[in-house]
Amino acid sequence: MKKRKVAILGATGLVGQRFIQLLENHPYFQISTLAASQNSAGKTYKEAVTWRLNTAMPDSISDMLIEECRPTFHCDYVFSALPSSVAGPIEDMFVNAGYTVFSNAACHRMDANVPLVVPEVNWQHLSLTRYQTTPGVIITNPNCSTVGLVMALKPVADLFGLEEVNVVTMQALSGAGYPGVSSLDIVDNVIPHINGEEQKLTSEPLKILGNYNEHEGAIDFAPFKVYAQCNRVPVVDGHLLSVSVKTKEKVSITALIDAINNFQPLKGFNLPSAPEKPLIYLPQSDAPQPRLHRNLGGGMTVSMGQLVQYSDRSLRFLALVHNTIRGAAGCAILNAEMYEAMNG
Template identity: 55%
Template sequence: MSKPEQKIPVGILGATGSVGQKFIELLANHPWFEIAELCASDKSAGKKYKEAVDWFLPSQLPEKIGEILVQRCEPKLKSKVVFSGLDSNVAGEVETQFAEAGYKVISNSKNHRMDENVPLLIPEVNPEHLELLKLQKYGEGCIVTNPNCSVIGLVLALKPLLDNFGLEEVNVVTMQAVSGAGHPRVVKLDIDDNVIPFISGEEQKVETEPLKILGSLNLNKIVFNDFKISAQCNRVNVTDGHTECVQVKLKKKASAEEIIHVWQNFESVPQKLKLPLAPLKPIHYSKDESFPQPKHQRNADKGMAVSIGRLRADKIFDYNFVILSHNTVRGAAGDAILCAELMRAKGII
């Protein structure tokens, strides 16, 4: 798809936080979007971004971005497209205010994900759910959300199975990276030499969000899918990359070769449109028994692809396998930006 003649100016809400920083890193050289405005808390407002932020990403803060004056998270921006990395304590109200004021809000926060008329979007999986925007009462504004970081990798792996063989039951155990908890230095003491077998609210998200994403659009309403999901979520001492051990019971019999085939040949709207951040292949399958590993596969296709391995017959379910996805790229800011690219391609932005 051709790029716009002029880049579209965008704002970032929650720009000093972990997701906000990832938005900046991924948007800094984007061919379609240009960072024009940064918003954060009252204590950061009025400062240059480089003075307000504790930049902890390994990449260098772009000099031009560092000079931008931080604004309050108020709907007074010139940019009509905003990416939200706000904390859930404030995101719900602030995002609604922006949408009501005519802004296109693409949010990584959880607050609006399960709202009836809000798309919970993975562009390769449910692009048709953007039709829900016609039902929102925000005039020129709208809210689109991307799912939980573990859910995105899981659903990308499940989508080809659902389409080709059907799903009855899914069991998933996650091993989630430290970066998913926010600022890495804040959680480091708790996670050193440790596994934390509880992440507040995470299991509920993993058990419910996929059913909306994989639901069908019927008479302008999402009819949730009805397969069963059970989840156990754990925090582990890995910097980036969520690993998930998955068991599935299928509706139709399938050989391992057939499953690998549908994974390897899966592509969707973002690939056909050649959107800038779309991975060439959304799913990478490895026959190496020791893969996938966060250290080696988390950056597959610039962090936007899901890596799968260890497909085996299961004595309780039909099959089990392991998936890996980059939680702050594909699982957060990257998916949100891909949503915005899809919206631009469809003329919504």
């Protein structure tokens, strides 16, 4: 098949670099445009960026000139890695010019007719795009911690229903971008506050795990409650979530572990970025750990562990998500692959 041309907005940041890394040699998509701030526009990518990943900068993009974030690109899809502080009006400009935008920013996630998607959980919500009235469309992926949370909750919700969720996050430094958190703040420390994170974790899962109302072109939000407390910890990559759940029905740990390890809702779609095992249960008493398990499934697998039943209708577990791969660029690319499978 002929590859789709794609542009990356915010290409010099950490998430932008992840997009470039993950799109190298992609069978569906080819990077045709890199865009960033006015300070970087006109420079080659290698001149403008400080490459922070542990793989080499792809030769195919190192000499590519960076353009300004204006809707003048010849491409099929736009991936936005822009920070939420500037993303809204720029993404609107592209959508109003007819582009299909896959956004990692928070600006439009909770808009009524904008899909907020983790494909393994709610790919059906992509159909919301038909109710957008702009010349182009926008599709969003959630906050990086939300991605791990909803993937881990999905088999629990399907088996037993959800009544209440309490989550405490231990979030990696890369989630704050570069240069991020000062070393004098984070070394020998945990920072028990991340601006805006708790609100995202308490609202986004209800949309993602809600039901698509095809007749009204809307999402009926899930009715359970989410309570969150977020912490920044001295880990480079990998958000660890400690989750306690009250369920509607009686819990079976055996059935849940079996559902986790057989969770393959995208198996029939043949999507290049979809891991063979989107969820995996690790039975070891000291798992999951960011350094050991964040790169499972190429960083696209969410690992779970420490599953304990408290009562007939309550349990707890740990979930680990690679925040810049599955929680950011990788999820947006998988959304684009799913959208292409539905509409291509």
